[in-house]
Amino acid sequence: MSSRLYFGCNAWLLVMLGLLLTACGPSYYLAVQPTELKGDPVNASQTLFAELDGVEVELTFSHFRIKDAVFQAEIRNGSSQPVMVDPANFYYQLSALQAALSTADTASFLPPVPAYDPEAEVQPLSTRLSIDNGAVMGVSEIEWLVIMASVTKEAIGKKRLEASRTTENRQKSTPQTQGKDVDDMIAQELELWQGAMLRRYNLQPGELIRGYVVFPGYDQAAVLRIITPVGPHVFTFDYSQKRLKY
Known part of the structure; x- marks a missing residue:
């Protein structure tokens, strides 16, 4: 066997070995859960709740839609005044450091990432x-x-x-x-964007609105700090994101 043929065979063996190792490599999925919860991220509740002056916000992680993170928001106005709900004003801050939650310093968070605006998607x-x-x-x-x-x-x-x-x-x-x-x-x-997503709405006293809020996904983030302004109030929800093997 010539040296050229021998070299060609070895090259093909290396390529096949690389493909085999890649196929056998670990696969991951992203698990999102409230940071205050402990235990199995699959079976744990994904819901967080907050209330200010009668305005209640319940936020639940739902699923990933391709690479986007989808949350379900339920907002109830128990106050005596109307409050504006506009998901275009919702955003989240990301951090690759889990320790970012234990400090008041926000320097470890990246600039805000806005949620998708349903009105801009519908048009x-x-x-x-x-x-x-x-x-x-x-x-x-x-x-x-x-x-x-x-x-x-x-x-x-x-x-x-x-x-x-x-x-x-x-x-x-x-x-x-x-x-x-x-x-x-x-x-x-x-x-989907017209009927299932949370839309801009002036929520009257006693009313409730529910819908999905979609954020661009970032699989390298360890912390998702979600900010949801509703009327004069600003609600903050912290979620952890982990890579888990299938």
């Missing part, structure tokens, strides 16, 4: 879905303007006929099932 999804629906109907934005500007039945009928023919032509040349799948995904995402 582009709605726009995208509207544009896609218009494209499916085979009518461009210019054609819509022309149709709206036409005041006679004859002109409107003619434009509808042209739109119908355009639709038929596109149905023949475009894979409709693929477009429908994309539209369905956008519609589901829009429904």
